[in-house]
Amino acid sequence: IFTREEYEATVPENVPDYFVTDVMAIDPDTIKKITYVIHQGPTDLFRIDENSGAIYTTRGLDYEKDSEHILVIGTLENMSDTKGSTTKVIVKVEDRNDIPPVFTKIPPPIMLEDDTPIGTSVYDLEATDSDGTAPGNKVRYEIIGRGKATKYFQIDPDTGKLKVTNDLKKEVDTEYQIDVRAYDLGEPQLSSVITLDIYIQHVATVAPEVGLRFADNSYSIQVAENATVGTLIKTLTIVNSRAHGGNIPLRCQITSGNAEGK
Numbered sequence: 001i002f003t004r005e006e007y008e009a010t011v012p013e014n015v016p017d018y019f020v021t022d023v024m025a026i027d028p029d030t031i032k033k034i035t036y037v038i039h040q041g042p043t044d045l046f047r048i049d050e051n052s053g054a055i056y057t058t059r060g061l062d063y064e065k066d067s068e069h070i071l072v073i074g075t076l077e078n079m080s081d082t083k084g085s086t087t088k089v090i091v092k093v094e095d096r097n098d099i100p101p102v103f104t105k106i107p108p109p110i111m112l113e114d115d116t117p118i119g120t121s122v123y124d125l126e127a128t129d130s131d132g133t134a135p136g137n138k139v140r141y142e143i144i145g146r147g148k149a150t151k152y153f154q155i156d157p158d159t160g161k162l163k164v165t166n167d168l169k170k171e172v173d174t175e176y177q178i179d180v181r182a183y184d185l186g187e188p189q190l191s192s193v194i195t196l197d198i199y200i201q202h203v204a205t206v207a208p209e210v211g212l213r214f215a216d217n218s219y220s221i222q223v224a225e226n227a228t229v230g231t232l233i234k235t236l237t238i239v240n241s242r243a244h245g246g247n248i249p250l251r252c253q254i255t256s257g258n259a260e261g262k
């Protein structure tokens with residue numbers, strides 16, 4: 001007969017062969033023999049020493065799957081349903097930090113112009129942590145490692161928002177690989193790393209004449225064979241692509257053509 005109706009124990013997740021608790025029954029018979037058995041409950045996760053009544057885990061428990069287990073322990077000597085023939089063991093599983101944060105999506109390559117203002121948001125990184133409890137499921141972000149990335153970009157440790165923090169024109173580099181680490185606040189700390197590719201387009205500072213071009217790439221004009229010298233063939237339109245290009249004087253010349261005017 002079990003003297004206690006209920007036992008409660010707390011077990012960390014992931015530990016096989018962990019001692020959970022002892023149960024005890026007393027045998028009022030003259031021949032004292034007690035053989036403990038698990039009547040109900042996950043026998044794939046727990047075993048009981050049939051002589052001592054000590055309960056152990058058989059393999060690691062998973063808090064994220066089940067945070068509590070209930071076992072009903074009985075004895076082979078008393079298989080009746082009467083009060084005291086069984087006892088209940090409530091096993092509470094304690095969460096351990098056993099799952100790292102995982103980035104929810106892979107960032108696409110990002111194009112930026114070199115005149116992107118400081119403070120501009122480039123990308124929102126997001127990682128989630130499936131651990132059951134804090135702080136093992138609290139996620140923070142940081143830029144790690146190589147190169148000049150940390151000089152030009154910063155990540156908000158709480159939100160994962162990546163921002164431009166410097167004048168991109170200062171650098172001739174056109175490509176940054178930014179390694180971002182998402183880590184949890186659990187013990188031990190777990191993390192994952194993702195790489196963002198950022199390409200910088202250096203907006204050319206054009207010389208004045210580079211901004212000039214003809215309106216069309218080629219012209220085809222019919223000229224009568226008896227046209228006299230000095231006949232106007234075509235006026236060529238020239239486009240000035242520079243915004244501030246007002247009435248600057250222009251000069252055109254023929255750079256090649258039929259030799260000797262033939």
Ligand SMILES: [Ca+2]
Pocket residue numbers: 013063064095096097098099131132136
């Ligand atoms: Ca966990």
Ligand SMILES: [Ca+2]
Pocket residue numbers: 097098099100101129130131136137184186190
């Ligand atoms: Ca975690």
